Amino acid sequence: MFVYISYTLHRMKPVLSIVIINYNSKHYLQKCLDSVFAQKIADLEVIFIDNASEDGSFEFVEANYPDLRAIRNGNNLGYAAAGNQGIKMAEGEYVMILNPDILFEAGYMEACLKKMQEDRKVGVIGGKVYKYDFEKDRKTKYIDTVGIFSHRNRRFIDDGQGLLDQGQFDQDREIFGVSGACPIYRKKSLEDVKIGDEYLDEDFFMYKEDVDISWRLRLYGWKCYYLSGAIAYHGRGTGVLKRFSHLEVARNRSKLSKFQKYYSYKNQRLMQVKNEFFSGFVRDLFPIVWKEVLVTGYIVFREPHLIKAWLHLIKQLPAALKKRQSIMKNAKVNAKEMQRWLSNKQSTYLKTK
Numbered sequence: 001m002f003v004y005i006s007y008t009l010h011r012m013k014p015v016l017s018i019v020i021i022n023y024n025s026k027h028y029l030q031k032c033l034d035s036v037f038a039q040k041i042a043d044l045e046v047i048f049i050d051n052a053s054e055d056g057s058f059e060f061v062e063a064n065y066p067d068l069r070a071i072r073n074g075n076n077l078g079y080a081a082a083g084n085q086g087i088k089m090a091e092g093e094y095v096m097i098l099n100p101d102i103l104f105e106a107g108y109m110e111a112c113l114k115k116m117q118e119d120r121k122v123g124v125i126g127g128k129v130y131k132y133d134f135e136k137d138r139k140t141k142y143i144d145t146v147g148i149f150s151h152r153n154r155r156f157i158d159d160g161q162g163l164l165d166q167g168q169f170d171q172d173r174e175i176f177g178v179s180g181a182c183p184i185y186r187k188k189s190l191e192d193v194k195i196g197d198e199y200l201d202e203d204f205f206m207y208k209e210d211v212d213i214s215w216r217l218r219l220y221g222w223k224c225y226y227l228s229g230a231i232a233y234h235g236r237g238t239g240v241l242k243r244f245s246h247l248e249v250a251r252n253r254s255k256l257s258k259f260q261k262y263y264s265y266k267n268q269r270l271m272q273v274k275n276e277f278f279s280g281f282v283r284d285l286f287p288i289v290w291k292e293v294l295v296t297g298y299i300v301f302r303e304p305h306l307i308k309a310w311l312h313l314i315k316q317l318p319a320a321l322k323k324r325q326s327i328m329k330n331a332k333v334n335a336k337e338m339q340r341w342l343s344n345k346q347s348t349y350l351k352t353k
Contacts, residue, residue: 012043013043013091013092014043014044014045014091014092015041015042015043015044015092015093015094015113016041016043016044016045016092016093016094016095016096016109016113016184017045017046017047017086017089017090017091017092017094017095017096017187018036018044018045018046018047018095018096018098019047019049019083019086019087019089019090019095019096019097019098020032020033020036020046020047020048020049020086020098020099020100021049021051021079021082021083021086021097021098021099021100022048022049022050022051022053022057022058022061022100023050023051023052023053023076024053024054024055024057025053025055025057025100025101026053026055026056026057026060027134028100028101028134028235029057029060029061029100030060030064031103032098032100032101032102032103033046033061033064033065033068035102035103035104036098036104037065037067038104038106039104039106039107039108039109039110040106040107040110041109041110041113043092045069045090045091045092046065046067046068046069047068047069047071047086047089047090048061048065048068048069048070048071049071049073049082049085049086050070050071050072050073051073051075051076051077051078051082052072052073052074052075052076058070058072069089071085071086071089073085078202078204078205078206079180079200079204079205079206079207079209080198080200080201080202080203080204080205080206080209081200081202081205083097083199083200083209084197084198084199084200084202087187087190087199087200088197090187092187093186093187093188094113094116094184094185094186094187095184095185095187095190096109096182096183096184096185097180097182097183097185098181098182099180099181099182099234101132101134101234101235101236102129102181102182102232102233102234102235103132103232103233104182104231104232104233105230105231105232105233107230108127108230108231108232109184109230111127111227111229111230112125112126112127112184112227112230113184115172115225115227116184116186119223119225121221121222121223122186122222122223122224122225123185123186123189123192123193123217123220123222123223123224124177124178124183124184124185124186124189124213124214124217124222124224124225125178125183125184125224125225125226125227125230126145126147126178126179126181126182126183126184126225126226126227126230127182127226127227127228127229127230127231127232128143128146128165128169128226128227128228128229128230128231128232129143129144129145129146129179129181129182129231129232129233129234130142130143130144130165130231130232130233130234131143131144131233131234131235131236132233132234132235134235139233140233141164141165142162142163142164142165143160143161143162143163143164143165143169144158144161144179144181144233144234144236145158145159145160145161145179145181145234146158146159146160146169146175146226146228147159147175147176147177147178147179147224147226148175148176148177148178148179148210148211148214148224149175149176150176150341150342150343151287151343152284152287152288152342152343153284153287153288153290153291154268154272154276154284154288154291154342155291156176156177156208156211156268158179159175169228170228171228172225172226172227172228172229173225173226174223174224174225174226175224175225175226175341176214176215176218176224176341176342177210177211177213177214177215177217177218177224178210178214178224178225178226179210180209180210181232181234181236182232182234183210186222189217189220189222192220192222193213193216193217193220193222195323195326195327199213200212200213201213201270201274201323203270203316203319203320204263204267204270205263206263207260207263207264207267208263208264208267208268208271209267211271212267212270212271212274212275215271215275216274216275216327218333218338218341219275219327219331219332219333219338220330220331220332220333221332221333258305261303261306262305262306262308262309265295265299265306265309266309266312266313266316269313270313270316270317270320273317273320273321273324274320274323274324274327275324275327277334277335277338279335280335280338280339280342283335283339284342
């Protein structure tokens with residue numbers, strides 16, 4: 001059940017629809033929304049979806065931003081379900097799913113849309129996203145994400161995260177996928193990869209849904225693109241964490257919440273079940289299995305609370321296998337093409353080592 005607030009009607013069909021998914025993020029909203037409305041996009045639709053916040057977020061938006069569509073859900077539906085809710089409402093040719101702790105530099109959306117209009121095979125695009133220090137209210141030059149990167153063992157990370165930008169991220173290029181902080185999707189590509197009535201997988205609730213849909217876009221022949229000249233900033237509550245090596249992953253685990261660890265672990269395995277070519281799995285069998293051995297041992301001895309995620313995973317496995325059938329039936333690329341993206345050869349970080 002949700003409450004719908006009236007909004008100013010657009011005279012023309014919007015070019016870009018922005019779906020902001022909010023949960024108790026009032027302290028970010030003014031900076032985020034002001035930077036959104038400062039973008040020079042004439043036909044812009046903004047949809048604000050609040051997942052039952054208790055910090056006055058909805059009331060703040062209702063009082064200060066009348067030119068958007070505001071939805072208040074009666075309970076927390078999760079990131080994926082709220083995202084689908086917004087995508088179904090969106091009328092634009094392009095749809096951005098936006099975290100409320102994002103700020104944009106001038107021209108971000110114009111640059112991204114220009115590239116997507118030039119190349120009709122780009123299904124999703126993202127720019128160079130830096131860390132924003134909300135405590136000190138200042139921009140930084142530390143990278144939050146320049147795209148999603150996959151190791152051969154199927155460990156997915158935000159490429160460049162935690163590194164000082166010294167020009168090593170200035171090359172526009174295709175990437176495995178785009179982070180869920182502020183991706184712009186072509187609505188046509190979302191319709192193409194939709195399974196049933198879901199764009200984002202609602203079994204995920206939250207976390208890894210950006211990796212999952214990027215993987216699916218790649219399987220269906222769409223490009224995922226990084227545009228270095230489009231600049232944004234991300235608060236990211238966990239901070240920007242270096243997670244390129246196993247040691248860096250272990251060292252920074254304490255900064256993640258139990259909630260985040262739980263859903264990230266479960267959803268990672270669901271995602272692999274859904275999207276992995278069997279031949280690709282066999283090719284990378286050793287690194288994949290070795291990672292699972294290490295992770296399982298770590299959970300048993302260091303984080304036993306995650307064992308219950310196994311039961312949740314098993315419960316959702318039949319639905320994931322059914323979705324896999326649909327994905328494999330409609331996949332337009334082969335395992336060899338996907339191997340290009342499921343390897344450690346595309347990372348800007350590794351190229352500069």
